[in-house]
Amino acid sequence: xxxxxxxxxxxxxxxxxxxxxxxxxxxxxxxxxxxxxxxxxxxxxxxxxxxxxxxxxxxxxxxxxxxxxxxxxxxxxxxxxxxxxxxxxxxxxxxxxxxxxxxxxxxxxxxxxxxxxxxxxxxxxxxxxxxxxxxxxx
Ligand SMILES: [Zn+2]
Ligand SMILES: [Zn+2]
Ligand SMILES: [Zn+2]
Numbered sequence: 001x002x003x004x005x006x007x008x009x010x011x012x013x014x015x016x017x018x019x020x021x022x023x024x025x026x027x028x029x030x031x032x033x034x035x036x037x038x039x040x041x042x043x044x045x046x047x048x049x050x051x052x053x054x055x056x057x058x059x060x061x062x063x064x065x066x067x068x069x070x071x072x073x074x075x076x077x078x079x080x081x082x083x084x085x086x087x088x089x090x091x092x093x094x095x096x097x098x099x100x101x102x103x104x105x106x107x108x109x110x111x112x113x114x115x116x117x118x119x120x121x122x123x124x125x126x127x128x129x130x131x132x133x134x135x136x137x138x
Contacts, residue, residue, distance in 0.1 A: 003027055011061045011085065018046050022054050023063070032067055032075035032094075032103035065090040067103055068126050077105050093127045099136035 004023035008015050025041055026033060033041075038051050046054075055076055058064040062083035067075040082089050093109040096102075111125045 007063060011063060013057065013061060017044065018050050018054050019057070022046075022051065023058070026064065026076075026078050032077040032105070034073050034075050036073075061085045062088055067094050067105075067128075069096070069103075069128075075103050077103070080107055091125055093129060095129045095131065095133070097133035097136055098130050099132055102133050102135075104133070 004020045004027065005015065007023060008019055013019060021044055022038055025038055029037075035048075035051060035055065038055075039046065039048065055064065059066060059076070062079055062085050064076045065079050065083070065088055067077060069075055077094075079088065079090060090105075091111045093106045093111060095104045095106055106129075111127045114122070114125065116122055
């Protein structure tokens with residue numbers, strides 16, 4: 001709870017129960033969470049709209065970032081300190097375990113700069129590695 005409070009204060013967000021509880025879930029998970037995980041996990045039940053709005057606020061404030069997946073669900077993971085409101089720096093690679101679906105941010109691995117054809121403008125680069133995590137190896 002303490003960690004969540006500090007993040008809300010640092011980002012000048014008003015402290016609400018839903019924001020605190022949802023942030024806590026991210027700290028507990030230590031990895032990425034989908035919208036549905038948050039709804040079903042919550043100790044206090046929040047309706048879809050509350051969860052959706054809270055996640056949007058966190059994304060806009062540079063607290064969490066989105067990770068696209070192949071099945072069109074969107075995962076969210078905590079950002080590192082260098083993200084700010086409206087300005088994310090999450091060009092790292094994500095690892096997805098195809099067995100347990102755990103998604104991990106590989107913060108140390110920066111997506112390589114891809115040279116685009118003349119006149120093309122990149123907005124976002126998503127790179128995903130799929131395989132087995134340390135608990136599902138083989
Ligand atoms: Zn970010
Ligand atoms: Zn796994
Ligand atoms: Zn990430």
